[in-house]
Amino acid sequence: MNVRLYLWQRLTAAVMAPLVLVHVIVIFYATRQGMSAADILARTRGSVAWASFYGLFVVAVAVHAGIGIRNVLTEWSPLEDRPAAILASAFAVLLLILGARAVAAVVLP
Numbered sequence: 001m002n003v004r005l006y007l008w009q010r011l012t013a014a015v016m017a018p019l020v021l022v023h024v025i026v027i028f029y030a031t032r033q034g035m036s037a038a039d040i041l042a043r044t045r046g047s048v049a050w051a052s053f054y055g056l057f058v059v060a061v062a063v064h065a066g067i068g069i070r071n072v073l074t075e076w077s078p079l080e081d082r083p084a085a086i087l088a089s090a091f092a093v094l095l096l097i098l099g100a101r102a103v104a105a106v107v108l109p
Helices: 003-032 037-044 048-076 081-107
Strands: none
Touching: 003 048, 037 081, 048 081
């Protein structure tokens, strides 16, 4: 595996670990408080902090998953490096677009 891709995947994993932890804590807090979806959206609308938090989460996941999919495709399919990289990049861009839409839906007023 390319050393740069290896480092990027480890870096994104290190970024995602605390983000996942905070996300799970927020889920537990919201469910224990009996918050509805409307209550949660009322708190997240217009929040630059939540947009930044989940925006970073989306970028880290897209990069991490794209590299992982590329590795799986090159190791487990008959695809060569270049076609596997193109498919994996397309998948990463799709994740980025879908994630950005989700963040916008939760944060934008």
